[in-house]
Amino acid sequence: MQQAIGDWTERFDGTRQLPRDLRDRLLRLASLRRFKAGETVFAPGRVPNSLLLLLEGTIRVFQTSDSGREIVLYRVEAGQSCVLTTACILAEEAYSAEGVAETDVVAVALPRSAFDRLAADSEAFRQFVFAAYSRRLLDLLRVVDDVAFGKIDVRLAARLVALADAEGALNATHQQLATELGTAREVISRQLTEFQRRGWIEAARGRILLRDVPALKALARQK
Amino acid sequence: MQQAIGDWTERFDGTRQLPRDLRDRLLRLASLRRFKAGETVFAPGRVPNSLLLLLEGTIRVFQTSDSGREIVLYRVEAGQSCVLTTACILAEEAYSAEGVAETDVVAVALPRSAFDRLAADSEAFRQFVFAAYSRRLLDLLRVVDDVAFGKIDVRLAARLVALADAEGALNATHQQLATELGTAREVISRQLTEFQRRGWIEAARGRILLRDVPALKALARQK
DNA sequence: GGCGGGGCGTGACAAAGTCACAGAAGCGCT
């Protein structure tokens, strides 16, 4: 982890196409930041005054309600930027979402001034930023749709498939899955019991094995 | 309605501060668009290739589920821009929300190329655009929060207060209110019956009178 | 006056969320 990152401008659509001089400027202006898994990257009150560009790892962005329940809004993956924060930075408004590193994270922090300069100088960069915004907006629209109109068995099936690794396994407690979908643990427990009864999954403490991915996918496609 | 709009660049934070030459360029490049109340401004498949800046009226933006239920995401008011569309235009991605004119609407349409040029030339304009994004993101976060964690009596009370005019009256059917909150008509009917039993409102066909706004506001503040 | 359609009320039921509690599984410690 200690090795140099090198020319990270190579890794983003929005920076790869920039002329050499802009890229060099970026390399000078941006600083490297690392977060350990579980660390909070941003939260209400803790405003990082810069745009984060993820090089490695993923950040889970979620919202917490007053009553303590949570819901995952989206994940920021390597090669993407964390625009939600940016939006609120640039608008100097309070936001209510929180981001934690889901794995160890390496990111580039681009200070606000540099961000603005780049936005002025490069159409490619503007494209990149707007595309990122667009993506998040669409993510949020999806969340609204799911929460407002989706059935939880369908949503849970989809999430299980999405979170599982190549072997069809995932480490997650019922509570964590409840947080993913913004529901209560008991609801997840009951659904998982039902899935297990049907032989679709095999549950262990904090771990779930998908036994019938096609069946889960079929359910997930519904509605 | 036929009179000239004049220098509309005066009306937006993002354009008011621009130098005279840029503003003149804007006035040349942008075109005036009008929509009648009820008309669809944008919808999946009908992508206006420009940024809309609202001069008069309001646009209701909502999402429709496959099953036909709807939910209002936010409203675009005069002086604001319709960035959700923009995001999707710029990213060239499909979006799933729809916008209809809630009143007669007068707007300025700024073509994509002009938008981009302006974004390059003016920091004030960039600020404006990002602030608009930020606002919508926050609106959507609010919707997610409400839908995922809010109780409908609270949400309905809040919406009644928000939609009522100065006299505490609003014209809306139960179905329309259901659409506001993304729920079913029967749910609204029952809640309204309860509100009426408590003497908080008075209901007529397609019309509701708020009799005890403080009580409604108190309920709305909860949670 | 009769007719038709949108708006509204209601009962019965299904799905989801809440509350309370109990048992099981891991984990550290001796």
Add this chain to the structure above:
DNA sequence: AGCGCTTCTGTGACTTTGTCACGCCCCGCC
């Protein structure tokens, strides 16, 4: 191994919300 603690999971009873089916009422229109 045994103990005690915490966390995770299962379950029953109940509330809230959403769904379905139906019937009535109001109002405009022929």
